[in-house]
Amino acid sequence: MLEECGLNYRVIPVDIGKGEQFHPSFLEISPNNRMPVIVDHLEQEPAISIFESGAILIYLAEKTGKFLPNKMRERMEVIEWLSWQIANFGPMAGQMSHFTNYAPKDLNNDYALDRYAREYNRCLGVLNNRLEKREFICGEYSIADIATWPWLLPYKAFGESLDTFTHVQRWHKNIKKRTGASNGVNVRKDLRRTNPPSAQEREILFGQSSRSLKK
Ligand SMILES: N[C@@H](CCC(=O)N[C@@H](CS)C(=O)NCC(=O)O)C(=O)O
Secondary structure: OHHHHOOOOOOOOOOOOOOHHHOHHHHHHOOOOOOOEEEEOOOOOOOEEEEOHHHHHHHHHHHHOOOOOOOHHHHHHHHHHHHHHHHHHHHHHHHHHHHHHHOOOOOOOHHHHHHHHHHHHHHHHHHHHHHOOOOEOEEEOOHHHHHHHHHOHHHOOOOOOOOOOHHHHHHHHHHHOOHHHHHHHOOOHHHOOOOOOOHHHHHHHHOOOHHHHOO
8 A cells, every 4th residue: 555655654574473563662553463553653743553454554545545435435335345355355364374374284274274265265256246347346446455455365375266256367467567566565575484483483473362462
C-alpha cells in the first residue's frame, strides 16, 4: 500500500524469532505482538500508530484518498471484502503456512492440513466467483485486492493450482504487473527466513501464551 500510494516510509525490522515482538516498546504500539504496525509522524501530533493490516490499509486509504471509494455503497463493498480477507483467506493461508512449513513432521498433522487446505481452496472458489464479472474484487483496484493478493502468492507451496480458478489467474497476472504491488512484496526480501527456525526460535514463535506478554 505504501508503494502503491508512493508514500515515503522507513522500514524498522522486527526479529520475531528473537522475540523482539514482545519488547515493551513494540507491545505499546502492537499489543497483539504481531507485525505489521505503522507509525505516522506527519499526520497527527503526537504521531499516530496503527496495528492490524486491515486497519492500516483503511488508514492509508483515508490519508491518501486512494483505493477506497467515497460513495457509501462502493465503500462498504470494499470494507466487506477487506473484512472477508482478514477473517477468512488470510487466517486460513496463515495456518496452511504453519502446517506446511513449521509443524513438526513427526506428529500426525493430516487432519489440520486437510482442514486448512480445504478452507484455502474454498476461499479461492469464493474469490474466483467474485472475479468472474469484475476485473478486481470490487471492480476498481482497491485495498481489498491489496490485502488479498499477498496470500495468493504461496498457493503452489500450499499444494494448490489455479487451473480451475481462471478468474483468479487473470486477476493475479494483472496485479503482478503493477509496479507498486511487486515492489511492495519485495520490500526487505533479504530478511526473509531461509533456514528452518532453531529450537529456541521455535519456542518463541510457537510456544506463545498469555505468559509471553508478561511485563
Ligand atoms: N492479523 C494480523 C496478522 C499479522 C501476523 O500474523 N504477523 C506475523 C508475521 S507475518 C507476526 O508478526 N508474527 C509474530 C509472532 O508470531 O509472534 C494482521 O493482518 O496484521
